[in-house]
Amino acid sequence: MFSGEFIVYFNEYVGDFDLILTMNSGQTSQPPWKMDDNNYYEIILIDNIDVLVKISQEKLNDPLIVKYFSKEEFNVEKLRTKLFYIFDLDYNINEVYDFLEENSQLSDVYEFNRGLRLFKSQFPFECIISSICSANNSIKRWTKSLYDIRRFCGRSVVFGKDTYYVFPREEVFINMSLDELKNCGVGYRNKYMLNSTEKIRDSIDFHENIFKLSYKKAYNEIIKLEGVGPKVADCILLYGYNKHEAYPVDVWINRITTYLYFKNQKVSNGKISSFAHETFGMYAGYIQLYLFNYARLSGLMSKLKEI
DNA sequence: ACCCAGGGTTGGC
DNA sequence: GCCAACCCTGGG
Numbered sequence: 001m002f003s004g005e006f007i008v009y010f011n012e013y014v015g016d017f018d019l020i021l022t023m024n025s026g027q028t029s030q031p032p033w034k035m036d037d038n039n040y041y042e043i044i045l046i047d048n049i050d051v052l053v054k055i056s057q058e059k060l061n062d063p064l065i066v067k068y069f070s071k072e073e074f075n076v077e078k079l080r081t082k083l084f085y086i087f088d089l090d091y092n093i094n095e096v097y098d099f100l101e102e103n104s105q106l107s108d109v110y111e112f113n114r115g116l117r118l119f120k121s122q123f124p125f126e127c128i129i130s131s132i133c134s135a136n137n138s139i140k141r142w143t144k145s146l147y148d149i150r151r152f153c154g155r156s157v158v159f160g161k162d163t164y165y166v167f168p169r170e171e172v173f174i175n176m177s178l179d180e181l182k183n184c185g186v187g188y189r190n191k192y193m194l195n196s197t198e199k200i201r202d203s204i205d206f207h208e209n210i211f212k213l214s215y216k217k218a219y220n221e222i223i224k225l226e227g228v229g230p231k232v233a234d235c236i237l238l239y240g241y242n243k244h245e246a247y248p249v250d251v252w253i254n255r256i257t258t259y260l261y262f263k264n265q266k267v268s269n270g271k272i273s274s275f276a277h278e279t280f281g282m283y284a285g286y287i288q289l290y291l292f293n294y295a296r297l298s299g300l301m302s303k304l305k306e307i
Numbered sequence: 308a309c310c311c312a313g314g315g316t317t318g319g320c
Numbered sequence: 321g322c323c324a325a326c327c328c329t330g331g332g
Binding site for chain 3: 136137138140141144182185186187188189190266
């Protein structure tokens with residue numbers, strides 16, 4: 001067993017970070033990591049080696065304690081880099097805070113979101129399936145389906161008495177039948193998932209290409225997948241490919257954006273989307289995340305529900 | 308037992 | 321552009 005621990009102090013990333021807030025903010029990249037005793041744990045792949053990671057943080061900006069366990073030796077620095085990617089810790093989030101401060105409509109948003117960061121997927125493919133699954137679904141059922149998919153066809157990794165499941169790769173996922181997927185509770189989305197997986201598997205360097213493309217070009221590609229409309233496409237680009245300009249517009253974001261900027265009007269998702277790109281630019285992704293969370297925590301959401 | 312909504316997308320007009 | 325249908329689980 002190769003194991004150890006390292007600590008990330010708040011001065012090693014720029015701006016704030018709150019692990020618990022981030023884990024529980026309902027981002028559709030992946031279901032929340034398993035948790036006990038304030039430890040969140042997940043299998044992270046480093047150079048194809050399974051690494052069990054247990055990560056904890058008492059509260060905002062407290063040291064991040066990262067414990068790792070593996071059957072073979074791996075490059076610990078790469079694990080650190082990957083965790084920084086997943087929680088977007090390389091990003092200077094103060095830029096977002098400054099933007100919020102400069103815009104009076106957004107002045108209340110900061111206090112509910114301090115330390116909230118993107119929660120990105122280690123595998124873009126998992127984010128794609130996960131986002132397709134989120135469409136017209138409930139959070140509860142969405143979570144269960146993704147755990148079921150992992151248990152059904154994900155690779156099992158055993159550490160001591162615990163078994164963990166890694167989200168399947170395209171080549172494995174594609175072997176699931178429509179009925180098997182339906183048994184995971186994904187419903188009619190089963191055919192979208194298989195069809196999209198086939199497209200991804202059959203194109204060369206699909207993920208690398210999307211990463212390289214500009215937001216707009218990437219959007220035009222990703223929306224070609226089945227089961228991927230405007231909202232899901234933006235989720236995939238934001239949480240799966242780190243495109244900060246994406247502004248996923250669901251019913252809530254429509255209501256909230258309308259409430260803040262288009263009072264008493266009926267605004268289409270397309271119009272909300274182009275408004276967000278013009279107004280928020282590179283901060284659109286964070287503002288979407290923050291507005292959703294703000295609405296949830298501030299009571300605005302239940303207020304908007306009644307309209 | 309019945310009804311309904313749920314972080315949308317698709318296909319048809 | 322608008323609108324119904326789409327599976328199915330959890331909650332009224």
